[in-house]
Amino acid sequence: MIEMVKVNKYFAAFHVLKDIDLSVARGEKVVVCGPSGSGKSTLIRLVNRLEEHQSGKVIVDGVELTDDVKKIDRVRREVGMVFQSFNLFPHLTVLENLTLAPYWVKRVPKKEAEETAMHFLARVRIPEQAHKYPSQLSGGQQQRVAIARALCMKPKLMLFDEPTSALDPEMIKEVLDVMVELAREGMTMIVVTHEMGFARTVADRVIFMDEGRIVEAAPPAEFFSAPRTDRAKLFLSQVLGH
Amino acid sequence: MRWARENLFRSWPETIATLLLLSLLWKTIPPFIDWAFLDAVWKPDSKACRASEGACWGFVVEKHRFILFGTYPYELHWRPALATLILIGLWVFSAFRAFWKSWLVAVWAVGLAVIGILMWGGVFGLRYVENERWGGLILTLLLTTFGIAAAFPLGILLALGRRSDMPVIRALSVGYIELIRGVPLISLLFMASVMLPLFLPSGVTIDKLLRAQIAIILFAAAYLAEVIRGGLQAIPKGQYDAAHALALPFWRRTYLIILPQALRIAVPALVNNFIALFKDTSLVLIIGLFDLLSTVKISLNEPAWTGFGVEAYLIASLIYFVFCAAMSSYSKSFEVRR
Amino acid sequence: MLVAWFLISNTMANLEERRIASGFGFLGRESGFEIGETVFMRYNASDSYARALLVGLTNTLAVSIIGVVIATLLGTFIGLFRLSRNFLLRNAAAAYVEFMRNVPLLVQLFFWYAVITEGMPGPREALSPLPGIFISNRGIFFPTFSGVPELQGFNFAGGGAISPEFAALLIGLSTYTAAFIAEIVRAGVLAVHRGQTEAAQALGLTRAQTTRLIVLPQALRVIVPPLTSQYLNLTKNSSLAVAIGYPDLVSIANTTMNQTGQAIEGIAIIMAVYLTISLSISAFMNWYNARIAFR
Numbered sequence A: 001m002i003e004m005v006k007v008n009k010y011f012a013a014f015h016v017l018k019d020i021d022l023s024v025a026r027g028e029k030v031v032v033c034g035p036s037g038s039g040k041s042t043l044i045r046l047v048n049r050l051e052e053h054q055s056g057k058v059i060v061d062g063v064e065l066t067d068d069v070k071k072i073d074r075v076r077r078e079v080g081m082v083f084q085s086f087n088l089f090p091h092l093t094v095l096e097n098l099t100l101a102p103y104w105v106k107r108v109p110k111k112e113a114e115e116t117a118m119h120f121l122a123r124v125r126i127p128e129q130a131h132k133y134p135s136q137l138s139g140g141q142q143q144r145v146a147i148a149r150a151l152c153m154k155p156k157l158m159l160f161d162e163p164t165s166a167l168d169p170e171m172i173k174e175v176l177d178v179m180v181e182l183a184r185e186g187m188t189m190i191v192v193t194h195e196m197g198f199a200r201t202v203a204d205r206v207i208f209m210d211e212g213r214i215v216e217a218a219p220p221a222e223f224f225s226a227p228r229t230d231r232a233k234l235f236l237s238q239v240l241g242h
Numbered sequence B: 001m002r003w004a005r006e007n008l009f010r011s012w013p014e015t016i017a018t019l020l021l022l023s024l025l026w027k028t029i030p031p032f033i034d035w036a037f038l039d040a041v042w043k044p045d046s047k048a049c050r051a052s053e054g055a056c057w058g059f060v061v062e063k064h065r066f067i068l069f070g071t072y073p074y075e076l077h078w079r080p081a082l083a084t085l086i087l088i089g090l091w092v093f094s095a096f097r098a099f100w101k102s103w104l105v106a107v108w109a110v111g112l113a114v115i116g117i118l119m120w121g122g123v124f125g126l127r128y129v130e131n132e133r134w135g136g137l138i139l140t141l142l143l144t145t146f147g148i149a150a151a152f153p154l155g156i157l158l159a160l161g162r163r164s165d166m167p168v169i170r171a172l173s174v175g176y177i178e179l180i181r182g183v184p185l186i187s188l189l190f191m192a193s194v195m196l197p198l199f200l201p202s203g204v205t206i207d208k209l210l211r212a213q214i215a216i217i218l219f220a221a222a223y224l225a226e227v228i229r230g231g232l233q234a235i236p237k238g239q240y241d242a243a244h245a246l247a248l249p250f251w252r253r254t255y256l257i258i259l260p261q262a263l264r265i266a267v268p269a270l271v272n273n274f275i276a277l278f279k280d281t282s283l284v285l286i287i288g289l290f291d292l293l294s295t296v297k298i299s300l301n302e303p304a305w306t307g308f309g310v311e312a313y314l315i316a317s318l319i320y321f322v323f324c325a326a327m328s329s330y331s332k333s334f335e336v337r338r
Numbered sequence C: 001m002l003v004a005w006f007l008i009s010n011t012m013a014n015l016e017e018r019r020i021a022s023g024f025g026f027l028g029r030e031s032g033f034e035i036g037e038t039v040f041m042r043y044n045a046s047d048s049y050a051r052a053l054l055v056g057l058t059n060t061l062a063v064s065i066i067g068v069v070i071a072t073l074l075g076t077f078i079g080l081f082r083l084s085r086n087f088l089l090r091n092a093a094a095a096y097v098e099f100m101r102n103v104p105l106l107v108q109l110f111f112w113y114a115v116i117t118e119g120m121p122g123p124r125e126a127l128s129p130l131p132g133i134f135i136s137n138r139g140i141f142f143p144t145f146s147g148v149p150e151l152q153g154f155n156f157a158g159g160g161a162i163s164p165e166f167a168a169l170l171i172g173l174s175t176y177t178a179a180f181i182a183e184i185v186r187a188g189v190l191a192v193h194r195g196q197t198e199a200a201q202a203l204g205l206t207r208a209q210t211t212r213l214i215v216l217p218q219a220l221r222v223i224v225p226p227l228t229s230q231y232l233n234l235t236k237n238s239s240l241a242v243a244i245g246y247p248d249l250v251s252i253a254n255t256t257m258n259q260t261g262q263a264i265e266g267i268a269i270i271m272a273v274y275l276t277i278s279l280s281i282s283a284f285m286n287w288y289n290a291r292i293a294f295r
Helices: A040-047 A069-078 A094-104 A110-123 A139-151 A169-184 A196-202 A220-225 A230-240 B002-008 B012-038 B046-051 B058-069 B078-095 B103-120 B137-162 B167-182 B185-199 B208-234 B237-245 B250-287 B292-299 B309-337 C002-017 C049-082 C087-101 C105-119 C164-191 C194-202 C207-244 C249-260 C263-293
Strands: A002-011 A014-024 A029-033 A055-060 A079-082 A157-161 A188-192 A205-210 A213-218 C134-136 C139-142 C150-152 C155-157 C160-162
Touching: A002 A040, A014 A040, A014 A213, A029 A040, A029 A196, A040 A055, A040 A157, A040 A188, A069 A079, A079 A139, A079 C194, A094 A110, A094 A139, A094 C207, A110 A139, A139 A169, A169 A188, A169 A196, A196 A220, A205 A220, A205 A230, A213 A220, A213 A230, A220 A230, B012 C087, B046 B058, B058 B078, B058 B137, B058 B292, B058 B309, B078 B103, B078 B137, B137 B167, B137 B208, B137 B250, B137 B292, B167 B208, B167 C263, B185 B208, B185 B250, B185 C207, B185 C249, B185 C263, B208 B250, B237 B250, B250 B292, B250 B309, B250 C105, B250 C207, B292 B309, B292 C105, B309 C087, B309 C105, C049 C087, C049 C164, C049 C207, C049 C249, C087 C164, C105 C164, C105 C207, C139 C164, C160 C164, C164 C207, C194 C207, C207 C249, C207 C263, C249 C263
Parallel strands: A029 A188, A029 A205, A079 A157, A157 A188
Antiparallel strands: A002 A014, A002 A055, A205 A213, C134 C139, C139 C160, C150 C155
């Protein structure tokens, strides 16, 4: 599904991603973790070209990502993304947020788009909020709307960039529950997160990054009980300690 | 090549836009260069100018003394020239933040006194030149300088007045600010020029220059007041609380704590206001004063040189542009530092 | 209090000395001067001063409203160009804004007037970019419903016409104000969080769709207040018409004041009119702000 071969990325002179090799299969759930500044967010943003790589290859669903706008648009239609700061459109209602892209990008007729939207709103368990504005919802509700918005495009792959980091603790669970359900239904997912419980439950693979490199990649059972590198051990002791 | 692809030809609509723009530039810039430089006449010979297709810069060569100094006596032009340089020097000097100390005021006082002596004369063996004969660049700069100098304290008073708790003061301040900001500068210039003499006992006249200066001051004060008010509002409330807690009386409090912070915040907007004021001085042409724009326009009246308005106003634009662009890049340097 | 008394008594004495009556009675008198151009109004020298001033007002409003429309369109495009990825577009727009904002409006007005009256050919050699439209140093002529301009002798007859004064004022005002509007639009667009464009792009929306559906609606909130203030500036700046001979309100009021000596009343009228315009625009802006505040 996703292939990254010898990918390097720079922010001006700063070498943020170093020789990344990564493969994600269809249906696989990958959790990416690591200290801040390790390049995790940048890594997943390469998948839908919100960031550009300077060398190497990024191939998503058979399409190689280059400057070609048509290819980028094709990839973005099949890849959904959920952001740390939700990024819901404040001037539109929840329903309008969800139907916007299907209507304008996939040319789905309005009625059908609204039906799909209500279906996914029910899936994330807030169908009654359809006509409210994002500012009237709680953080947890907003993030669930964001997930529903991405799902309305019926993507093949979902990217999550620290989806719960901006939420109050009591709302994290409702969002994680939705993500777990999604995983159980077979969605291919790449999740950047600090929620290790989620990783243990759902991930097929855990990828640990540090200073722009993939340091360790292993199934969760192996990663959490027997990390091989010192950096991973240090990280785990800090994160799991509290 | 890669740069060109990314920055100019990224997509079809963009490519078309780039090509259109390039063809527009190609159509206008070479002919302009021909007109302005290659075919241009640099000699102050109006016959040659009319005969040629190019720009007549000879007009500028011929008239530059009048444009810069107005009707000031020809042989004494070194005086306004020196005065202009001193005034510009004072402005540049004040731009350095390192010099924002209390002795700056003294420097200005001395500088302005010297300028006054140079312009008016009458002492130290310098011939007296009445201010009706002043004109050109020095007039524009003086109107701006005194305009800002007097409007600034007035603007501060108005800004404080608008935020005051006393209803009468507040009403007067708001009324003044909204009235002045709602009308064009020209109406104020007319008012000063025509109405001011009526307000005074017959026999007492106010100098025309002074009338215009007063109008400019009153106008600028209202706009400065709003900018300063913005600065006052932007100070964190905690500062006001702390100042109150120190039990300082109102003026002390304002002068020592509130105003310095408000003004610092407002500096970029203040500089923008100064630039606007500098440009607005060009309006005194309409009431018959001989600022820079006016001298340019008048120099076109001579029969030999009528019809070269385009060149004349391009030169005027250039001079104004140089001053204003310098001031605005100064203002931008503030935004970067903060 | 004392100051006011001092001023008023002096004024009364001076007015009496010059035998100028106070009050607005003069408005009913015959004006005796012609006005070069009017918009939708008929006027001749035997009409009253009041009518003359009314004509001035309509002239002011005409050039202001058309100016606002052109300036908004031009300014929006230039503001968006300033944000473009295209190097040429971005820098050309930036150069435009820098130049227009750093040269006084009056200089620009004189410049455009000189371009039209000196730079354009006479009616016989008039430029004709499109059939029926003629640009000459006597003005710009265009076809209307009532006819097409035709060269008769030394000038054009028939169709509609824009005088050089109106054209210079309109072009000067629009291009000048457009530069300020461009900056306002740019600031408004920049004020919209990057995350919004990222979310839109992640959903697959094109750049054009993102700008239209997501960025501009949110940018408008930031743009409208300073935008209305620019509209007001344009209207006030139209008063510079007096310097290039376009008969706007200030220009006609000035002529009236010169003829009748009623300076105070004349200036009062000018200020009252402009104050009304500016208060209406402020009121509209407050209404708009209140309407969008909840979201």
